[in-house]
Amino acid sequence: MSIEQKINTLRQELRTHNYNYYVLDNPTISDYEFDIKLKELQALEEAHPEFFDANSPTLRVGGEVTKNFKTVVHKHRMYSLDNSYSLEDLKDWETRIKKMVDGPVEYVCELKYDGASINLTYQNGSLYKAVTRGDGTQGDEVTANIKTINSVPLQLKGDYPEAFEIRGEIILPYEGFIKMNEERIANGEEPYKNPRNTASGSLKLQDSAEVAKRPLDCLLYGLVGGDFDYKTHFESLEKARQMGFKVPNQIKLCQTIDDVFKFITHWDTARHNLPYETDGVVVKVNNLHQQDELGFTSKAPRWAMAYKFKAEQVSTVLNTITYQVGRTGAITPVANLEPVELAGTIVKRASLHNADQIEKLDIREGDTVFVEKGGEIIPKIIAVNFEKRPANSQPTQYITNCPECNTLLIREEGEAKHFCPNYNGCNPQIIGRIQHFISRKAMDIEGLGGETVALLVNAGLIHNYADLYDLTKAQVLPLERMAEKSADNLIAGIEASKQIPFERVLFALGIRFVGETVAKTLAKHYKSIDALSFASVLDLEQVNEIGIRIAESVVDFFSDLKNQQIINKLKSKGLQLEISADKLASQTDKLKGQTIVVSGVFHSVSRTELKKLIEDNGGKVSSSISSKTSYIVAGDNMGPSKKDKAEQLNIPLLSEDDFLKSIKS
Ligand code: AMP
Ligand code: ZN
DSSP: OOHHHHHHHHHHHHHHHHIIIIISSOOOSOHHHHHHHHHHHHHHHHHOGGGOOTTOGGGGGOOOBOSSOOEEEOSSOOOOOOEEOSHHHHHHHHHHHHHHSOSOOOEEEEEEEOSEEEEEEEETTEEEEEEEOTTSSEEEBOHHHHTTOTTSOSBOOSOOOSEEEEEEEEEOOHHHHHHHHHHHHHTTOOOOSOHHHHHHHHHTOSBHHHHHHSOOEEEEEEEESSOOOOOBHHHHHHHHHHTTOOOOSOOEEESSHHHHHHHHHHHHHHGGGSSSOEEEEEEEESBHHHHHHHOBOSSSBTTEEEEEOOOOEEEEEEEEEEEEEOTTSBEEEEEEEEEEEETTEEEEEEEOOSHHHHHHHTOOTTOEEEEEOSSSSSOEEEEEOGGGOOTTOOOOOOOSBOTTTOOBOBOOTTOSSOBOOOTTTOHHHHHHHHHHHHSTTTTOOTTOOHHHHHHHHHTTSOSSGGGGGGOOHHHHTTSTTOOHHHHHHHHHHHHHGGGSOHHHHHHHTTOTTOOHHHHHHHHHHHOBHHHHHHOOHHHHHTSTTOOHHHHHHHHHHHHOHHHHHHHHHHHHTTOOOBOOHHHHHTOOSTTTTOEEEEESBOSSSOHHHHHHHHHHTTOEEESSOOTTOOEEEEOBTOOHHHHHHHHHTTOOEEEHHHHHHHHHO
16 A cells, blocks of 8 residues: 555544544544554654645644634625524414415424534535634634534535535533533633633634644534535435534424424423533524525524523522632632522522622622523522512622631732632631642542541641641541541552652642643753742743743742742652652753754654653754754655755754664763
8 A cells, every 4th residue: 555545544544433433422443543543644644744634634633823813704694593482483483484485384493502603614525614603794714723623524425515615503512611610720710601602712712722622512503505406404404414514413394383392392491411502492494495585684594593492590589698718719709599499400509700790780698589500500690689679688798808717808900809818827728729739630649538638627637738748547547437447548648649740749739820731841841849949930931831920820839938848848758849860861951952853754763752852852843844953853754845845954864773872872
């Protein structure tokens, strides 16, 4: 098989697996096998840039950065939809339609997916352009970002017209949304409000690699243009499926408006079991000829009608407002409600977000309030029923002092939330920080859970995470639900955590804005906690991917005397506060200042190992040859275009063996 054939076969295989996994939800190989094939393709493509394909499955990971999105005029305007709220509204619509068209009218019911609309253009079976709805007449071109969404086919299956457009909704399923928020909270960042805004915000991120990390999905609902031979909307959706698009299964062909209403009534409650948000049903006239006859108003098609689900809402009494203190000291006001059923669950509490929100809605204790479960996972209060306000009601006085430690709260310029600045003396902050320290992605201390941490702190046995390393079995045994065996496990778990590598210890410290990735970057750059603690803001900002916000937070952390004491204690207890000797031994400055390109196929080391070697020795790996390239480590089958470029720019080639010798010497 020629290289080109091999590349094409791999691309085709990966496309099929991708389709099975993301569109059909029915994977046929393991993730591991998929990765192996993907890596193989990546290696071949890198070695053979002449076979580049903008729609290769390897490009799903993103990397393209767009500073300003290009405005594109829609070939076919992206209309809005008219809304209806009752069976009567729908019947009125039916009467209007029947006056305008001949013969019986059939309807297709689809769910109204709640995300951001997108228009995809395909040419010769490849994704050519993706544009947001914008104002309906023109939108932003976000192709690079859309390409990273796995359920969007980059290359179609079966037969397809030369050119056509298809419309759909970019959504963020609940599961992914919740996971993203867990990570944000773990990093001390504000969680996102709801999946819809997060999805539409994602489309406008400048770095497509960031978009690739978000578990977005794309659900399609309408073909536009193109030379198709189907006669109905229902058939067109089937056609879209055959070409490889993800068209949800909850679609129904109905003969009467009463049937339409049955569909609506069913999904009004059943939608709560779907993995993503929906906010209504869209009813469309099935016959495309009839659609043409009906046409558009200035705002919406006459052949379609949205039915908006009523966001489930109940009214209940707000008993008290209390205030929670988070790990970062952020204060969240919480409404404690008279328990009430809402969308299938009993609701007792609702988030009030911040002081402004309370003031804006004039929410007071004793009020009867309307509670809604919208996109947010936690229900929210949307209004007060002023008619039911008790006569003796008093406006809510937002707290001025921390409910836990009584310290005067601060509210920084531009921040919506109040903060308790008592970093070292405020219990929930202390407990939260230790809970973060022991969590799975940080020190992963087996045998110790979040509740035990609270018990230990409240019993006065520990005051910070360094104190964990002083604990003895005799001290923990008297704690609630602590048996002989669990006490042993706890102590053993703490001991074992001394082997956790530096980068994870750094993450565990809970420095604001220092998440897992940032911790890795800092560990690699500074190599030890000592070096990091001496770094200035200016210094930190020189490190790739470190901005002013992170830099200031790091400097703040290390300038705190108490933190310095804690770190000294961790050091004396034997935690890994620098990159391990093995790792360090393999690291040198030999390639400092060198920018190196790796190209071709290698024998004694893999491409990834080679890149790691370059980085470990202080060099920088670049994927493209330019005048800044110091030299190229060239393996077999280096692509001819790379060779030409190297020759043109007079850039030396080094063989694999010579390179390895040079760094060993
Ligand atoms: P609106 O934004 O309320 O005017 O509603 C129109 C929007 O609904 C369109 O721009 C689509 O993005 C969205 N939508 C969601 N699901 C569907 C669907 N099944 N059919 C048509 N439009 C839909
Ligand atoms: Zn406090």
